[in-house]
Amino acid sequence: MMKQKDLILYSGLIILGLAAPYLFSAFKVQLTYLCVLIVLAMTWNLQGGEMGYNTFGNILFYGLGMYLTASVQVGMFFPLAEWTEAGGEKTFVHTTAQYFQGIGVGLLVSAIVPAVIAGAIGYAILGLRGHYFAICTLGLGIAAGEIAGGIEIIGAGQGFTTPPFPAEIVDLEARGKFFYFLSLALLIGTFVFVKYIYGSRFRLILNAIRDNEDKAEAMGIQTMKYKIVGWMCSAFFCGIAGGIMGGLIGYIDSTDVAFDGREMGVFMVLMAILGGKGTLWGPVIGATLFHFFKEGLWTLILGWQYVALGVLIVVIVIYFPEGLMGWLREKYPERFGEVIDEKDRKAQVELK
Amino acid sequence: MDFLIFKAPILMVQASMDGILIGILFALIAYGMALQWGVMNIINIAQGDLVILGGYIAYTIYLWGIHPAWGVIISPIIMFFVGWALYKLVINKVVDRDLFISILATFGIAIVMQQLMNFIFGADVVVAQSEYGTTMLFDNSVTLPNSKIFSAFISVLYAVALVIYMKKSRLGRAIRATAQNARAAKILGVDTEKVYAATFGINAALCGIAGALISITLTLHPYVGLPYTVRSFMIVIVAGLGNLPAVAVSGMGLGLFEEFADYILGTEFRIGAVFLLLVLILVYRRFKLSRKREYLK
Numbered sequence: 001m002m003k004q005k006d007l008i009l010y011s012g013l014i015i016l017g018l019a020a021p022y023l024f025s026a027f028k029v030q031l032t033y034l035c036v037l038i039v040l041a042m043t044w045n046l047q048g049g050e051m052g053y054n055t056f057g058n059i060l061f062y063g064l065g066m067y068l069t070a071s072v073q074v075g076m077f078f079p080l081a082e083w084t085e086a087g088g089e090k091t092f093v094h095t096t097a098q099y100f101q102g103i104g105v106g107l108l109v110s111a112i113v114p115a116v117i118a119g120a121i122g123y124a125i126l127g128l129r130g131h132y133f134a135i136c137t138l139g140l141g142i143a144a145g146e147i148a149g150g151i152e153i154i155g156a157g158q159g160f161t162t163p164p165f166p167a168e169i170v171d172l173e174a175r176g177k178f179f180y181f182l183s184l185a186l187l188i189g190t191f192v193f194v195k196y197i198y199g200s201r202f203r204l205i206l207n208a209i210r211d212n213e214d215k216a217e218a219m220g221i222q223t224m225k226y227k228i229v230g231w232m233c234s235a236f237f238c239g240i241a242g243g244i245m246g247g248l249i250g251y252i253d254s255t256d257v258a259f260d261g262r263e264m265g266v267f268m269v270l271m272a273i274l275g276g277k278g279t280l281w282g283p284v285i286g287a288t289l290f291h292f293f294k295e296g297l298w299t300l301i302l303g304w305q306y307v308a309l310g311v312l313i314v315v316i317v318i319y320f321p322e323g324l325m326g327w328l329r330e331k332y333p334e335r336f337g338e339v340i341d342e343k344d345r346k347a348q349v350e351l352k
Numbered sequence: 353m354d355f356l357i358f359k360a361p362i363l364m365v366q367a368s369m370d371g372i373l374i375g376i377l378f379a380l381i382a383y384g385m386a387l388q389w390g391v392m393n394i395i396n397i398a399q400g401d402l403v404i405l406g407g408y409i410a411y412t413i414y415l416w417g418i419h420p421a422w423g424v425i426i427s428p429i430i431m432f433f434v435g436w437a438l439y440k441l442v443i444n445k446v447v448d449r450d451l452f453i454s455i456l457a458t459f460g461i462a463i464v465m466q467q468l469m470n471f472i473f474g475a476d477v478v479v480a481q482s483e484y485g486t487t488m489l490f491d492n493s494v495t496l497p498n499s500k501i502f503s504a505f506i507s508v509l510y511a512v513a514l515v516i517y518m519k520k521s522r523l524g525r526a527i528r529a530t531a532q533n534a535r536a537a538k539i540l541g542v543d544t545e546k547v548y549a550a551t552f553g554i555n556a557a558l559c560g561i562a563g564a565l566i567s568i569t570l571t572l573h574p575y576v577g578l579p580y581t582v583r584s585f586m587i588v589i590v591a592g593l594g595n596l597p598a599v600a601v602s603g604m605g606l607g608l609f610e611e612f613a614d615y616i617l618g619t620e621f622r623i624g625a626v627f628l629l630l631v632l633i634l635v636y637r638r639f640k641l642s643r644k645r646e647y648l649k
Contacts, residue, residue, distance in 0.1 A: 054452045127647060128647070132589075134455055135455070136635075139634075143630075150624065262463070306464070309463055310463035313457070321449075
C-alpha cells in the first residue's frame with residue numbers, strides 16, 4: 001500500500017526527471033552524471049551500509065561494465081582488435097541500427113557478466129571481514145585497472161574509443177537526451193529494486209549480517225549465500241552504470257576512466273556516507289548534494305579539487321560518520337517513526 | 353617456457369639480488385606499519401605517501417647540492433614532526449574508532465598529500481643521483497648498484513637501532529605497554545596520548561628513511577604511494593604484528609616475487625601483480641582459517 005504522500009512525491013520526482021533535460025537543456029551531461037552517481041551510491045549503500053561490508057572494489061564492476069559494453073558494441077559488427085589498433089581514426093562506422101543494437105546487447109552483457117563475476121569471486125572474497133575485506137577489494141579494483149592497462153585488445157595504455165553516436169541522426173540534442181533517459185531508466189530501475197529490498201526479508205538478513213554475523217549464522221541464516229546475492233545485486237547495477245558512462249564519455253582509459261579508484265571509487269563511498277549509510281534516501285540525497293558541491297566548486301578551486309576532496313573525506317568521516325540522515329534522525333526521531341519514551345530518555349540523561 | 357629468465361639463469365641471480373635488497377627496504381616500511389597497527393589499531397593508507405614525502409625531502413636536499421645520502425638523517429627528523437602534526441590534526445580522532453573509519457580518513461589524507469606533493473614537486477618522475485657506482489659480480493654478468501647495497505645496509509641499521517630503542521628506552525617501554533593494554537598503561541601513569549603521537553611520529557620517521565633510500569635507489573612520483581602501502585600491509589598480514597624477523601623475511605620474499613614478476617610478466621604488470629598478490633594472500637588465509645571456522649581478525 002503506497003500512501004498518498006509517497007505517491008505525490010514519487011510522481012513529482014518522475015515528472016521532474018522526465019522534464020529535466022528540457023528545463024535545463026544545457027546541463028544534460030551533468031544530469032546524466034547525477035543519475036549514474038546516485039545509482040553508484042545506492043548500490044554501494046546496499047553493500048556497505050546494509051550488509052556492513054565496506055567495499056572499495058565496486059569500481060571493478062563499473063570498469064568492467066564500461067569495457068564490456070564498448071567491446072560488445074564494437075565486437076558485434078567489426079573486428080575488435082583492428083578497431084582498437086586504429087585508435088582515434090575511424091575505419092569502421094556504425095550505422096544507426098547497429099549502434100543501438102550494439103549498445104543494447106552491450107548493456108545487457110555488462111549487467112550480467114559483472115554479476116556473474118561477483119558471484120564467482122564472492123565466495124572467496126566475502127569470507128574476509130571488516131578492514132580485510134575493504135583492503136582486499138581496494139587491491140582488486142587497482143589490480144583490475146593495472147591489468148586492463150596491459151591488455152592489447154582493449155587498447156592497453158592508449159585507451160579505447162567507444163563508437164561515436166550515429167551521424168545519421170541530425171538532431172544535436174539527441175545524444176545527450178539518449179544517454180540521459182538511459183541513465184534515468186537505470187536510476188528508476190535501481191530505486192525500485194532497492195526499495196523493494198528495503199521492504200523485504202532480505203534486508204533484515206543483510207542487517208543481521210552487518211550487526212553480528214556470527215549470531216546471524218547461529219540463528220540459521222546461511223550468511224554466505226545472502227552476502228553473495230547482495231554483492232551480485234550491487235555488481236549488476238554498477239556494470240550497467242559503467243556501460244552508460246563509457247558511451248557518454250566516449251573514451252575509455254584503464255586507470256583514469258574505467259577503474260578510476262581515485263575518483264569514482266572514492267566518490268561512491270563518500271556519497272553514501274555523506275547522505276547516511278543504511279537508509280533508502282541517504283545515498284540519493286548524498287549523491288545529489290555531492291554532485292552540486294562538486295560541480296559548483298570544482299571550477300572555482302581549479303587545481304585544488306583533490307585537496308578539497310581529501311579534506312572533505314576526512315571531515316565527513318571524522319565528524320559525520322552517520323551522515324545527513326543519521327543527523328536528522330537524531331534530531332527528529334519522531335519523523336522516522338521512532339517512539340521515544342520521555343521517562344527513559346530522562347533516566348539516560350541522569351545516568352550520564 | 354621461452355621466457356628470457358629461464359634461458360639465462362644468470363638473470364635469476366640478478367633478480368634475486370635485486371629482490372632481496374629492495375625487499376629489505378619494503379620490510380622497513382612494513383615495520384612502521386606494524387608498529388602503528390599494533391599500538392594504535394589503525395591502518396594507515398597514507399603510509400606510502402609518507403614514504404614518498406620523505407623521498408621528496410631527500411630529493412630537495414639533493415637539489416640544494418647536498419649529497420642525497422644525508423637524507424637518511426635529515427628526512428626522518430622532519431618526517432617525525434610531520435607525523436606528530438598529522439596525529440594531532442587527524443589521527444587522534446580515529447584511534448578508538450572502527451578500523452574502516454581510520455582507513456577512509458587516512459585515504460583522505462593520502463589524496464591530500466598526493467595533490468600537495470604534485471603542486472610542490474611537480475608531476476615528473478625524479479631520482480636523486482647518489483653516484484655510488486655499481487658493483488659487478490660473476491664476470492660482469494650481474495650488476496648491483498651500490499646505492500641498493502647502501503640502502504639495504506642503512507635499513508638494517510635503523511631497524512636494529514629501533515629494536516634496541518624499543519627494548520631499552522623509557523618511551524619504548526611505554527609504547528610496548530600501551531600496545532599490550534592501553535587502559536592499564538594509562539592507569540599506571542603512561543601518557544597514552546603522547547605515546548600514540550610518538551608512535552605515529554616514529555612510523556613517519558621510518559617512512560622518511562625509506563623514502564630517502566627510495567629517492568636514490570628507485571624513482572619518485574607523487575602518485576606512487578599506494579603500492580608501498582599495499583606492500584607493507586601485505587608484509588604485515590603475512591608476518592603478523594610484532595614479529596620482526598618474519599617481517600624481514602616476508603619483505604625479502606615480496607621483493608623476490610616482484611623482481612621475478614617483472615621479468616616473467618613484464619614491467620607493465622608489476623604493480624598489478626603486487627595488488628593481485630595481496631588479494632591472493634588474503635583469500636588463501638581466509639580459506640586456511642575457515643577450515644577451523646575462524647576468520648581474519
